[in-house]
Amino acid sequence: MKTRRSLRNPTWMLLILTVLSTGTGISWGQSDVGRVPRRKTQPDSEQRLLAQADERPPAPVATKTRTAAAELKRSRELLTKHSSIRARIIEQVTLAERSYRAEGRYLQLALKPGDWQMRMELVLKVGDSEGSLLEVCSGTVLHTQTEIDAGGTGKKAKDRKELTVTRRNVQQILDAARRSGDFSEQTETDLLTGMGLGGLPALLASLEQNMKLGTVKEETYRDRPVNVISGTWSESVAARMSRPGPGGGPGLLPPTVPDQMRLYLDKETGFPYRLLYLKKVPNRDVLKPMLTLDFRDVVLNEPIPPSEFDYKPPTDVQPVELTNFYIEQFAPQGTKDKK
Numbered sequence: 197m198k199t200r201r202s203l204r205n206p207t208w209m210l211l212i213l214t215v216l217s218t219g220t221g222i223s224w225g226q227s228d229v230g231r232v233p234r235r236k237t238q239p240d241s242e243q244r245l246l247a248q249a250d251e252r253p254p255a256p257v258a259t260k261t262r263t264a265a266a267e268l269k270r271s272r273e274l275l276t277k278h279s280s281i282r283a284r285i286i287e288q289v290t291l292a293e294r295s296y297r298a299e300g301r302y303l304q305l306a307l308k309p310g311d312w313q314m315r316m317e318l319v320l321k322v323g324d325s326e327g328s329l330l331e332v333c334s335g336t337v338l339h340t341q342t343e344i345d346a347g348g349t350g351k352k353a354k355d356r357k358e359l360t361v362t363r364r365n366v367q368q369i370l371d372a373a374r375r376s377g378d379f380s381e382q383t384e385t386d387l388l389t390g391m392g393l394g395g396l397p398a399l400l401a402s403l404e405q406n407m408k409l410g411t412v413k414e415e416t417y418r419d420r421p422v423n424v425i426s427g428t429w430s431e432s433v434a435a436r437m438s439r440p441g442p443g444g445g446p447g448l449l450p451p452t453v454p455d456q457m458r459l460y461l462d463k464e465t466g467f468p469y470r471l472l473y474l475k476k477v478p479n480r481d482v483l484k485p486m487l488t489l490d491f492r493d494v495v496l497n498e499p500i501p502p503s504e505f506d507y508k509p510p511t512d513v514q515p516v517e518l519t520n521f522y523i524e525q526f527a528p529q530g531t532k533d534k535k
Contacts, residue, residue: 264409264425267461272400274466279306280500281396281467283491285318290486291452296322300329302491303504304395311335312366313505314395331395332507338364339507339515363515369522376526396468400459406433407457414463417470421463428456451475454486467494 262270275281281304289296300318305311318329330341344358407427415424429437429449437453449455454473461468470490474483509515 262412264412264427265404267412267423267425268400268404268409268459271461271466271468272397272404275304275397275400277306278304278465279497280304280495282493282495282498282500284493285316286488286490286492287318287320288485288488288490290484296320302396303500305500305505312338315504316395330507332505333366333395334505334507336365336367338366339509341507341509359510359513361509361513361515362518363509364522365519368519372523372526399471400468403427403457403459406430415460417460420469422460422469423463425459425461426456427459456483465496467491467496469494 281302283302285298285300285302287298287300289298298318298320300316302317303315305313312333313335314331314333316329316331320327326345328341328343330339332339340362342358342360406429408430410426410428413424413426415422417424428434434449438449455476456474458470458472458474459468460470460472468491470488472485472489473487475486476482477484
């Protein structure tokens with residue numbers, strides 16, 4: 197006889213829900229909050245130019261394959277250029293020999309300077325326990341709401357409900373960044389995604405920053421040609437998350453942290469149809485899925501009602517204001533030390 201499962205530990209549920217939410221800072225390998233992404237002094241224009249000055253008769257030239265980093269960057273850029281994105285989310289997680297499934301949806305309008313509009317919902321049910329994650333950005337303010345209901349009945353049932361709302365004024369954070377030095381429209385989008393202000397571009401930015409990427413492989417996924425990118429954690433990120441080994445040396449990653457990832461990008465649109473995290477089986481040269489994040493029923497460049505990007509916190513909850521925390525990251529070093 198099977199017993200009804202219930203996820204009594206809120207930490208596990210939060211871990212499952214916040215893998216997609218890069219704005220929470222809980223995602224695997226998430227960059228330090230508030231860190232300004234490094235600017236590249238020159239675009240990789242050399243890779244896009246061909247030697248056309250040769251006057252000799254043209255000979256067959258093999259098409260130069262883009263690197264994994266270039267494909268990831270291209271995908272990020274394309275995601276910000278679509279007039280809208282609508283997709284269904286399915287997340288399958290295996291932790292402690294148990295599998296959990298969460299479902300939701302993702303909405304995004306074109307990410308223009310000063311107008312960042314997105315909505316991401318995710319709901320997880322395990323027995324009589326339930327957790328939900330909601331991120332909404334109206335274009336100016338980003339709200340993140342997490343709710344955990346451990347279930348059960350009786351007087352203590354309400355005490356097991358945990359509801360948290362955080363608030364970040366994206367425009368004020370960007371204004372602080374502009375005052376700190378040279379700033380352009382291009383680096384505005386880089387800052388939004390690099391700081392993890394939510395959404396798919398931020399998720400891809402975190403992979404680009406924190407992963408040591410492998411080669412690009414061409415495959416077919418759900419009848420669509422895709423580029424598959426694999427990667428492992430960079431040395432600095434792995435060292436930050438690893439458990440100390442014998443004698444204080446490098447150790448293995450904790451059981452709740454994957455060892456590798458695979459990303460499936462549509463060759464035409466750059467859309468990330470699937471993100472797969474893999475874990476090594478102890479004492480075996482085998483990888484097994486730890487988290488699978490699928491985007492289904494993807495619709496691009498179709499109208500989305502403006503009301504989808506409105507959000508009002510519950511009347512009995514006071515949002516945790518995080519705007520100043522981000523702004524302080526751009527203050528001169530001397531000013532920070534005085535605080």
